[in-house]
Amino acid sequence: MGLKGRDVISIRDLSRDEIEEVLRGTRRMIPYAEGTKVGDQLAGRLLMLAFLEPSTRTRLSFETAMLRLGGKVASITDPALSSVKKGESLHDTIRMLSAYGDAIVLRHPNEGAGRLAAQASEKPVINAGDGAGQHPTQTLLDLATMQEAFGTLSGLRVVLLGDLRYGRTVHSLAHALAVFGAELVLASPPSLQLPEDVREDLEHQGATIREVDQLHQAVREADVLYVTRIQRERFADEAEYAKVAGSYRVDSALLAGAKTRLIVMHPLPRTTEIAPEIDGSPHAAYFRQAFLGVPTRMALLSLILTGKAV
């Protein structure tokens, strides 16, 4: 069907072939993202940014992607000052933006806002995070990072560590990894386990899922250690939080028995989940992961706006 003109609201909107097309495009976009090649693939295109909730890196990476390829952006800068706060519905805001630009990127505090926006808009909509819901470009850049490190996704053993219950990105990532035949290993505190219904849904799609309580053992056998943020708000008191956060901390001792090629990933921003001592190690992939957000979004924007990513 091709991605030109398509909405990307959930990773479920993309077939395996389409995800692979984005990953191929991402590889081709890397020199443009690094600035070693200068591009004008998106010259004359205008992207509307509607970030109705605070965001720095996601927003900046969409802007960077567009500008590096010669395109332009226009944005709602402060939702507190805009018509949104005056009670205009998301539906109407999106109708307006869709009349102005060639595509819309939306960040919104409510789950499902992306889908609603896609229905309201005549132009393609990319969901850049709706509440605790979907954030498909995060999943795409996560996949791009693993693909770059290993050349493949199928058969990878991926440990998902931390908050698997509320984590915005981890459910979409698990879904995509299942589609590619990766093996999922879950390591989380009991109160932050993957919800049972989400797990059943993944297994229903043929995912291989294991749960571990021995983190050291899991790390020894892993190809990827995907670390998520454990948020203070999820715990009743500071002591409980400190205990859980402490036992899920990634440091050199934990990685001592790991495979040489293990990569450690994190959607950033991190707090204390990963010790800074890891930053210089060959295992640390999280800054590369953050960088790959730009070429991934370049590829996706190009495919949606022009039908190709070259």
Add this chain to the structure above:
Amino acid sequence: MRELKITPIKNGTVIDHIGNGLALEVLRIIGVKDLDKDSTVSVALHVRSQKLGWKDIVKVENMELSPRKVNAIALLAPTATISIIRDFKVREKRVVDLPERIVGIVRCPNPSCITNQREPVESEFDVARRRPVVLRCSYCERLVDDFLLHLA
């Protein structure tokens, strides 16, 4: 001749083989308030059934169900059979078949879902699994298996 638990109706609809205890949900879907004022609604609860053990039956005079209501019944009472009665005889059988998409019948249980904000939008679910039925909100993707508790 079989013993009838409720008086026969001349024209109307019989919804039989409703799972035990679900008749009141079915009545909610039918919308008893909306019926013709001369229509009688008869309900039989806890009736012996060969197939189901126990079942409920609902009969409504002078009414034929819209496709949307048939879909709702398929969701809440998947074992139900619907018969259209004209002049005391069964003239038509409607197959109760769970559609791919459920619109407006169930509310999303996620309070932060965009369908629960002030937006001009109806709730909508895809059927994620059929046996047992699990719905997935088309907006926030929340999975819902206790949808009987969240009827719109």
